[in-house]
Amino acid sequence: MEELQIAFVGSPPPSGEEICASDINFDRTLPGLHQYLGTDFVDVGGRTFLEPGSETHMYAFYRKDVVLVPGHSLPLIPYDPLESDLLQKINKEKKSLIFLPGYQDHASLEDFVGCIGTTADLVAICIPDSSENAPIRAMFIGRQRIRITKATRDxxxxxxxxxxxxxEASFDREMASHPLGWGLIPRSWSRFGRDPLPTRLNTHSCNELAKIS
Incomplete structure (x- = not known):
């Protein structure tokens, strides 16, 4: 069997040594600042917390292939005037927004029912002057998971x-050390998907299980 050869450019990295702060030659805060969107944002940050189990309704936003996870930030540039109007409405009314999961296509509003979205707060926005040929730029922070029960549009x-x-999902040591491990966590906690439907055994299967026991 041929041995895999790894070639390093320059001197090979040290083996078994910890990375020191002096080894990092870039600003670690830059990725989270999203400065590629510009630096002329207006901070409008807020923190909206809703009681788990409570029912609510909000404006919602959907874009294919975009999924917002609670606790993470999402830079957003609107694609069309309707999305621009929505961002300005959210900014003016100081309301939260639901980001619907974009991992699959939705042919109708009914397709959103049962999906798990994320509530989000607008934390920064830049609205250009009417004379500027530039889009609105916004920054959202994901807050809480919400199971959609109804979707409407006007x-x-x-x-x-x-x-x-x-x-909120809480992963404690007892769950992590359980023989079944992370298999105990519902699917909707680990990703944006529907929980599997309970399977009901038919009469034949029940009889077979009774014989085994």
């Missing part, structure tokens, strides 16, 4: 979703 675009706030 003629002025706003997609409004109704749903129930889900409890």
């Amino acid at each position: 003629s002025s675009y706003p997609l409004v979703c109704y749903g129930k706030i889900l409890p």
Whole structure:
């Protein structure tokens, strides 16, 4: 069997040594600042917390392939005037927004029912002057998971979703050390998907299990 050869450019990295602060030659705060969007943002940050189990409704935003996770930031540039109007409405009314999961196509509003979205707060926005040929730029922070129970839309675009706030996932040592490990965590806690439906055994299967026992 041929041995895999790894070639290093320059001197090979030290083996078994910790990385020191002096080894990092870039500003570690830059990635989270999203300065590629510009530095003329207006801070409008807020923290909206809703009681788990409570039902609410908010404006909603959907974009294919975009999934916002609670606790993470999302830079956003609108694609069309309707999205621009929505961002300005959110900014003016100081309301939260639901980001719907974009991991699959949705042919109708009913397809959103049962999905798990994320409530988000607008924390910074830049609205250019009318004379500028530039789009609105916004920054959102994901807050809580919400299970969608109803989705509606009106003629002025706003997609409004109704749903129930889900409890925050807490991964403790007892769960991590359980023989089944992370298999105990519902699918909706580990990713944006529907929990599997319970399977009901038919009469034949029940009889077979009774014979085995």
